[in-house]
Amino acid sequence: MPIHKRSAKYGRYTGGPDPLAPPVDLAEALDAVAEDVMAGYSPRHALQEFLRRGGRNRDGLDDLARRVQQRRRDLLSHHRLDGTLDEVKKLLDTAVLEERKQLARDAMMDNTDRAFREMQLQNLPPSTAAAVNELASYDWQSGSAREAYDRIKDLLGREVLEQRFAGMKQALESATDEDREAVNAMLRDLNELLGKHRRGEDTDADFQEFMARHGQFFPENPQSVEELVDTLAQRAAAAQRLLQSMSPEQRDELMQLSAQAFGSPELLAQLSELDAALQALRPGEDWTGSERFEGQEGLGLGDGTGVLQDIAELDELSEQLSQSYSGSRLDDLDLDALARQLGENAAVSARTLAEIERAMQDGGYLRRGADGDLRLSPQAMRRLGKSLLRDAARQLSGRQGSRDTRMAGAAGEQTGSSRQWEFGDAEPWDVTRTMTNAIRRTMADGGDPARGLRLAVGDIEVAETEARTQAAVALLVDVSFSMAAEGRWVPMKRTALALHHLVSTRFRGDRLQLITFGRYAQSMDIGELTALPALREQGTNLHHGLLLAGRFFRQHPSMQPVLLVVTDGEPTAHLLPDGDSWFNWPPDAETIRATVAELDRLGRTGVQATFFRLGNDPGLERFIQRMAQRVDGRVVAPEVGDLGAAVVGEYLRAHVRSAYADGEWF
Incomplete structure (x- = not known):
């Protein structure tokens, strides 16, 4: 029979916390919490302080919050919001330059017509938006100039759509008239669906039908009208904050330029209706805020809206990391957002901290007393006492003639257990185990036990005894x-x-x-x-x-x-x-x-x-x-x-x- 070989690929588990990962080590957390408790802090406060400080090789909440704030500052200090205006101005300058070249080369053109066109180009308004609007009806003589001007309308159309629908700018980069009509159809159907939703007349079948027709425009893959509204409202609110963050001059320029988007007034009407519907459905979003951008890297309308969404997400993460609200727990952290903003390692640190908090509170190390406050449980006290006793034993073992606290008693009846001999021990030897240790060591070293054994100190085990004196x-x-x-x-x-x-x-x-x-x-x-x-x-x-x-x-x-x-x-x-x-x-x-x-x-x-x-x-x-x-x-x-x-x-x-x-x- 033929043998079929099957190959397999292995990689990082991406379905949430790794189910095969070892449980978190609570020893460090318990030691830190107990140390603060013994210093006078409440267990709740002590746990919060540990989560803020973090542990060895692990960021704490304060470290993550600092990185969140630094990323927010970086976004504001590296960018400015006139990227779309700059692109439009470059395309406009290209169109005007190519048209002038064509006029200079065209010997067949009537001199009067040439002079009029040159004068019209020479006297364009200094405002980019006003110049673009004035040239809307201009009869271009240069094909390359006409192409550059049409690219302005295409760019503006893609940017205003990108403000509401992430990824639309790239998706429509080489769009045909049919593609643009598909967008207009999607907007009409979307506004109709949201209108029915506001009136309480929509059904799940309406949503499923909409997604079947236009799902390609929504990579977030919402599962209900509510999820769809949430996604769109967050983006639309960020677009409004982007406009509020611009200077009045920049804002006026863009509002005038928007009329040229795809050369379609219907597009702007549909988007205005969409914004109004989203604002009515989600009034709690921040529709009026603004930010101060002071960088050198220009952002277009779509990218700028994305940055404003990032800033809003960073602000939410900052509040979550502060844990300052009533009933806060680290389970509230949006780990996906944290990974997007700070990288996967930050999400891993936060997930580990959340597991520590959960294990400490739900795993029996902290318990709620009659007064409602958290306290160290008997289990935690035993674990801490064991650790402290181990420290004391380590110090004792460094003293000449001292006894390790592992001894079961000073003298008396044997317990049946044995342990390695320590300096100062007076218990009887466990001969069987001592000889067994010597035989194993001799064979491991390549020797032959039949030719004789030489005991080493490490071979000796003594029998533990119970103290008779209480x-x-x-x-x-x-x-x-x-x-x-x-x-x-x-x-x-x-x-x-x-x-x-x-x-x-x-x-x-x-x-x-x-x-x-x-x-x-x-x-x-x-x-x-x-x-x-x-x-x-x-x-x-x-x-x-x-x-x-x-x-x-x-x-x-x-x-x-x-x-x-x-x-x-x-x-x-x-x-x-x-x-x-x-x-x-x-x-x-x-x-x-x-x-x-x-x-x-x-x-x-x-x-x-x-x-x-x-x-x-x-x-x-x-x-x-x-x-x-x-x-x-x-x-x-x-x-x-x-x-x-x-x-x-x-x-x-x-x-x-x-x-x-x-x-x-x-």
């Missing part, structure tokens, strides 16, 4: 105004998120309480802390924070209490018996006594305490050092960028100390 962890974070003023607000929140993710995913038996202390202290869940705006009230009420920590520890008496305190200032407030907060600067002696007394009570419960001192204030340094000594605690003074790694590391260290104290390592 901890009740109270993370106290300073939210006084100085934290925000000194740039420590966001790092503090990032630290809380990283620790929260570690406890909730790796140490599920532990309990974590987040406590903020400013003028007062309060317990918060991670979502509340993340969304907490920067507070401007003064006061560092560590006393109240320690009271809440003590209550939390008493709720979990069987767990090892772990206290982590992050602060950048000495206590300046304490809680009074009636519940009010007493504030004083410099720190009051009573505030210090109350804070120290509460810390001593916690110390008697065996709390493991670590104080994270931010900043280099000598008074704070002395105070924190003495506080740590009272409970046999530790002081860590990290750079603000290392705060997350420092807190996570201390939490892990507390687990290790607890394991040693319980004898689990022996």
